[in-house]
Amino acid sequence: MGSSPGEGDIFDRLRERRIVFVRDPLDAAEANRIIREIDLKARGLLRLRAQLNELLAHHTAQALERIERDIDRGLTLNAEEARAYGLIDDVAGGR
DSSP states (O other): OOSOTTTOOHHHHHHHHTOOOOOOSSOHHHHHHHHHHHHHHHHHHHHHHHHHHHHHHHHHTOOHHHHHHHHHHTOOOOHHHHHHHTSOSOOOOOO
């Protein structure tokens, strides 16, 4: 299938040559550019995360290590817990 009459199967032709070249879709320069771009963005995100953690630690009076640990594990708080943690000042009354 997919070959002209008399040419044989493409796999037969490849086996006869015993070598197959597969081209990398990205050349080295393009791959390095993408890697550098990802690295720069990751460093920027890590800097931003550190700044946000420091800001939260300052305003909540929690230790930076606790803020980092709680953020890493995705801490979820109800209204009273958020007040006790220092994220909010007060909880509004019921309806």
